[in-house]
Amino acid sequence: MKSYTQHLPTLVQWYEENKRDLPWRQTKDPYRIWISETMLQQTTSRAVIPYYNNFITQFPNLKSLAQAPLEQVYRAWAGLGYYSRARNLHRAAQLLATNSEFPQSHVELLKLPGFGPYTSRAVASLAFAEPVGVLDGNVIRVLSRWLNQPVAWWTQAGRKLLQQEIDQWAQQDFSPAIVNQAVMELGATLCSPRSPSCWSCPLRSSCRAYQGDQVHLLPLAKPKRPKEIWHWQVQIFEHRNNIAILKNHYAPFLRQQWIFPGKVKKLATPPKTYHFRHSITHHDIFVTLRPPQPTIEKWVENEAQWIPKEDLASWNPASLLRKALQTNSGGHGE
Numbered sequence: 001m002k003s004y005t006q007h008l009p010t011l012v013q014w015y016e017e018n019k020r021d022l023p024w025r026q027t028k029d030p031y032r033i034w035i036s037e038t039m040l041q042q043t044t045s046r047a048v049i050p051y052y053n054n055f056i057t058q059f060p061n062l063k064s065l066a067q068a069p070l071e072q073v074y075r076a077w078a079g080l081g082y083y084s085r086a087r088n089l090h091r092a093a094q095l096l097a098t099n100s101e102f103p104q105s106h107v108e109l110l111k112l113p114g115f116g117p118y119t120s121r122a123v124a125s126l127a128f129a130e131p132v133g134v135l136d137g138n139v140i141r142v143l144s145r146w147l148n149q150p151v152a153w154w155t156q157a158g159r160k161l162l163q164q165e166i167d168q169w170a171q172q173d174f175s176p177a178i179v180n181q182a183v184m185e186l187g188a189t190l191c192s193p194r195s196p197s198c199w200s201c202p203l204r205s206s207c208r209a210y211q212g213d214q215v216h217l218l219p220l221a222k223p224k225r226p227k228e229i230w231h232w233q234v235q236i237f238e239h240r241n242n243i244a245i246l247k248n249h250y251a252p253f254l255r256q257q258w259i260f261p262g263k264v265k266k267l268a269t270p271p272k273t274y275h276f277r278h279s280i281t282h283h284d285i286f287v288t289l290r291p292p293q294p295t296i297e298k299w300v301e302n303e304a305q306w307i308p309k310e311d312l313a314s315w316n317p318a319s320l321l322r323k324a325l326q327t328n329s330g331g332h333g334e
Contacts, residue, residue, distance in 0.1 A: 006206070007203055008169065009174075010202045010203070011179075011182050011183070011186065011203060012174055012179065013202070014182070014186075014202035015186075020189075022045055023036075023049060023056075024036030024037075028127055029127070030127035031062045033126050034119070035056065035089070037119050038085050039051060039052055039055075039080060041082070041085065042081070042082055043080060043081075045188065051077075058076050059076070062096055063097055066090075066093040066096070066097035068090070070086075071314035071315065073089065073090045074313070077317070078313065083317055083318065085114060088113040088114025089114060091114070092112040092114050095112060095113070104124065104128040105124055105128075106121045106125075106132055109123055117135070117159075117163070118135060118136055125177055125180050126177045126180065126181070127177075132170055133163065133168075133169055133179075133183075135159065135162055136184060136187075138183070138184045138186070138187025138191070139180075139184055140219055141187050141191055141193065141219050142191050143165055143166060143183075144220070145196075145208075145210070145214075145215050145218045146206070147208060147209075148207075148208030148218070150217070150218065150219075150220050153219055153220070153222075169183065186201070186203070198210050225281075227282055227283075228266060228284065229266065229268070229269065229286070230252070230265070230266055230283055231265045231271050232285050232286070233288050233290050234261070234262040234288070234289050234328075235260065235261050235262055235291070235292045236260050236292065237292050237304070238292075241309055242306045242307060242309065243307060243309050244260070244304035245259060245260060245316070246258065246259070246261060246303040246304050251264045253281075254316070257316050257318070258305065262290075267286075270284075270286055271288070273288070274286040275327050276327055287323070289324065289328050
């Protein structure tokens, strides 16, 4: 008998006695669970709570989100970052609103925008009790330590191994929703990245890393992706308090989003002169503001959307654009 089948009752009991009172745990509504799980990517539970409550107040159900303008969704999302999540929520809501019911399996949910392996399994297990495990950073940490295996969790093979393990946990004689939340809760509270509270852990007696004094070595650190240096030369066209933006088809960052006209060049070393520097994931961006040409270039004239300056955040809330506009308003020179 695998040791987790013996110790799952202890884990579940610990969870029931110690779980945090989080608003998305008060519902089985797949819509609300989906919103919370999307927000929780790259963000802590404590930080998400006010955003979640505000979002649900504005968009209490699938229909209200599907019918809302994207700009309104952006405003409700502002502050959470990673705005592609908001766009995917909106797109998926519009597709889901045409269905008679919410898909109940992770396989069906995977077909929707923004539903990756984690989100699809989380919604399917928490809302519909599908016996599948969820694999987020907290679960990866718990399993890596419990198994005492230096798993390269960022690789396809590593994730497959851990996914198979947590799937088995979710297929035991307990609610998969409870098991998944218990493991995630353990990783979020006791089995923390640094200074874990092993003495309070319900899985301590079966944790192989604890027994072998290897907890501090796991999980393995993901190798950092090398930074790419990009020089972005921006032209901000203004006319009667309106500015020109267009769908990004030329820069590797903020893909397919509304940005200012310009051009980019990949460099081996940073440029000697620039107006400001900004980082987005692995892109190290050096920005230079260029005065607009006397006549608007044809590609801008044909593709531009003119919007009021104050509406920029509704079209694209990325701080990079706000910095460029503020720098341009303050004047610039070579």
